[in-house]
Structure formats: structure tokens, C-alpha cells
Amino acid sequence: MIIGSSPENKQTEKRVAITPDIVKKYKSLGFEIHLIKNYAVHLGFNDSSFNEVGAKIVNDENELIKNSDILVQLDMLSENQMSLMKENQTLIGPFNKHLNSDKIKKLLSKSINIFSLELLPRITRAQSMDILSSQANLAGYKAVIESFSYFEKAIPMMMTAAGTVPAAKVLVVGAGVAGLQAIATAKRMGAIVFATDVRMASKEQVESLGGKFLTVEGSENLETEGGYAKEASEDFKKRQEELLSETIKKIDIVICTALIPGKKAPIIIKDNMIKNMQPGSIIYDLAASQGGNTVFTEADKIVEKNGVKIMGEKNILNKLAISASNLYSKNMFNFVSNLYDKENKKLNINLEDEIIKNTLVK
Numbered sequence: 313m314i315i316g317s318s319p320e321n322k323q324t325e326k327r328v329a330i331t332p333d334i335v336k337k338y339k340s341l342g343f344e345i346h347l348i349k350n351y352a353v354h355l356g357f358n359d360s361s362f363n364e365v366g367a368k369i370v371n372d373e374n375e376l377i378k379n380s381d382i383l384v385q386l387d388m389l390s391e392n393q394m395s396l397m398k399e400n401q402t403l404i405g406p407f408n409k410h411l412n413s414d415k416i417k418k419l420l421s422k423s424i425n426i427f428s429l430e431l432l433p434r435i436t437r438a439q440s441m442d443i444l445s446s447q448a449n450l451a452g453y454k455a456v457i458e459s460f461s462y463f464e465k466a467i468p469m470m471m472t473a474a475g476t477v478p479a480a481k482v483l484v485v486g487a488g489v490a491g492l493q494a495i496a497t498a499k500r501m502g503a504i505v506f507a508t509d510v511r512m513a514s515k516e517q518v519e520s521l522g523g524k525f526l527t528v529e530g531s532e533n534l535e536t537e538g539g540y541a542k543e544a545s546e547d548f549k550k551r552q553e554e555l556l557s558e559t560i561k562k563i564d565i566v567i568c569t570a571l572i573p574g575k576k577a578p579i580i581i582k583d584n585m586i587k588n589m590q591p592g593s594i595i596y597d598l599a600a601s602q603g604g605n606t607v608f609t610e611a612d613k614i615v616e617k618n619g620v621k622i623m624g625e626k627n628i629l630n631k632l633a634i635s636a637s638n639l640y641s642k643n644m645f646n647f648v649s650n651l652y653d654k655e656n657k658k659l660n661i662n663l664e665d666e667i668i669k670n671t672l673v674k
Contacts, residue, residue, distance in 0.1 A: 316346040316380030326633040328352045329384040334641040335365040355634050384644050388412045399423040406430045410574045426673040433670045441647040445489045446639040450632050452493030459565050459596035468502020479504050486569035487514035494567045495523045528552045561588045568597040568605035581606040591619025600624025
């Protein structure tokens with residue numbers, strides 16, 4: 313069986329779905345790997361590094377797509393790429409059913425198997441395949457580094473003969489995977505860290521990392537069975553807003569990570585809160601690609617309001633593309649390995665397997 317990967321649009325996506333180390337793992341299962349010429353040269357992986365581990369480099373993208381039994385990707389295919397796919401081929405990646413419903417319908421009408429990995433169940437066995445967690449970890453780390461680079465004061469407390477520099481105060485909104493990594497990174501760099509989340513289960517995790525959890529009075533546990541945040545009630549939002557309005561006055565840096573799967577990001581940091589922040593403060597919005605957690609967020613722009621810089625990117629992982637590709641490709645290999653019947657050397661779409669059942673798009 314042939315596994316192929318078509319290059320993404322490098323203007324928006326620098327990560328790749330297959331790295332040289334992972335080629336060796338696929339080969340050990342009996343797969344052939346086909347990649348287009350210069351597939352990952354922008355990351356320092358030249359064609360010879362793939363050739364050396366047994367991948368085949370091809371010149372024609374059309375032939376690559378037609379000949380692959382499995383295509384592993386980071387984004388949904390273009391219309392032209394889709395037209396080349398044929399019955400019983402398999403497409404694997406994060407494809408967001410809500411954004412790509414029309415394209416998915418077209419592919420399903422051609423009897424193509426689509427596995428969308430953002431639908432992975434949150435069970436122990438699926439952790440090694442969890443692309444959302446591996447990529448969010450890196451995003452949380454990088455958001456802190458980016459925001460600190462724009463903050464024009466020192467982060468840790470410094471005691472000098474000329475006086476004491478106080479530690480920066482950081483607020484992390486949303487304590488999921490990205491938020492927890494942001495807390496850990498900010499603490500390592502010497503900041504005082506506060507955090508808030510609609511899921512009460514996050515309190516213990518935040519405190520274990522040295523952060524102070526801000527509890528909304530009378531809060532409910534807004535967590536789905538799958539472990540994700542669900543939309544809060546209007547009453548909860550009002551109480552959360554009151555708490556944040558007071559807290560944010562003394563905060564130097566806010567890292568926003570609050571997302572609801574399949575929906576526009578909730579507006580959490582309101583206009584009046586930003587007015588109360590100290591000039592020179594920073595808001596880094598990891599939810600920028602889904603509209604943002606502030607009223608002023610614009611993806612890939614730095615917006616300044618009342619001396620506060622508000623920033624966020626559509627794809628922050630482009631700034632960590634090598635690390636992100638290494639983790640993503642491992643997640644992808646683990647998923648394919650679970651899907652593959654090694655004895656009969658074919659895919660086994662076993663709907664009794666919770667991982668396969670949840671990720672197969674219908």
C-alpha cells in the first residue's frame with residue numbers, strides 16, 4: 313500500500329504530515345511512501361533525507377494523488393486535488409466538518425474514506441494520536457514567548473542595587489492543553505500567573521503548575537463528556553465578566569485560548585476591560601483564527617487600543633513548524649498503525665473500535 317502526502321499551501325501552512333524519521337516507521341509496517349519533489353525542503357528536510365530512509369520522490373502531484381491508497385494531510389484538499397481521488401482511497405487529517413461540509417460531501421459521494429482527527433475521542437488509547445493536544449502544547453508555549461517579546465518590561469522579579477523590578481503578572485484565559493502549557497511556560501520564566509476556565513476540573517491542574525485559579529462565584533462545571541468546554545450560560549458569562557474586569561486591571565499580559573469546537577470563539581475580553589488595562593500591556597489571542605476572544609482581535613495583525621497591544625495569528629505553529637511537524641507526523645503514524653491490519657496488509661475500518669468509529673466522517 314502507498315501512503316502519499318500532497319504539499320500544503322506554504323503561504324498559510326508550513327507544517328508537513330510526514331518527516332524522515334516517520335518514513336522508517338511506515339516502511340517497517342510494509343508501506344511505500346511517495347512524496348512530491350521538495351516536499352519539506354523549507355524545513356531543512358531535503359529530498360535526499362527522505363530517499364535515504366526509503367521514500368520515493370515523484371515530480372507529478374497528480375500522479376501522487378491518483379496512486380496513493382492513503383493521503384495524509386494538514387488541510388482539506390483543493391477542488392483540483394479532490395477531482396483526482398478515486399473510490400476506496402483514504403484521506404486522513406483535521407478537516408473540520410463545519411467549515412468543509414461541501415467538500416466532504418463531494419468526497420463521500422466518490423466513496424472515499426475520510427478520517428478527521430479533531431474528532432478523536434478523549435480516551436487513553438487515543439492520546440498518542442491526539443493532534444489537537446500535541447499542536448496546542450506548542451501553541452501555548454509559543455504564545456507566551458511571542459507576547460513576552462513584545463512586552464517592554466522584565467518578566468521575573470529582579471532585585472538590584474537600583475531597586476526592585478516586580479514580576480510580570482500573566483492571566484491565561486482557558487486552561488485546556490494550550491492554556492496549561494502557557495501557564496507552565498510563564499511560570500518557568502518567572503511570571504506570577506492567574507488562570508480561569510469554565511471547567512472546574514481545571515482548577516487542580518492550574519494550581520499544580522503554580523498558577524492561581526480564578527473561580528467564578530457559584531460556577532457550574534461546563535465540560536462535555538469528551539472533556540471539551542461547552543458554551544456558558546448568560547448568567548455565568550456575566551459573573552465571569554465581573555471577575556475578569558477587576559482582575560485585568562493589575563494584569564500585564566493576557567493569553568487567550570478559549571475555543572468551542574465548531575463554533576466562533578467566545579468574546580471574553582470586552583472593550584471596557586481593555587480600557588482598564590495598563591498601557592504597555594499585551595493580549596495574545598490564540599483564538600484569533602476563529603474570531604478571537606477580544607472584540608478587537610484581527611488575525612495576523614497587532615491592534616493597539618489605549619496603549620494595549622492585541623495580537624494573534626491564524627497559524628502560530630508556522631513559527632514552530634519543525635517541532636510541530638515532528639509531533640504531527642508521529643500522531644498520524646500512530647493513527648494509521650491502529651487502522652492497519654498488519655497480518656492481511658490492508659486497512660481495517662473496524663467500527664467497533666471507538667477511535668475509528670468517532671473519526672470516520674459520514
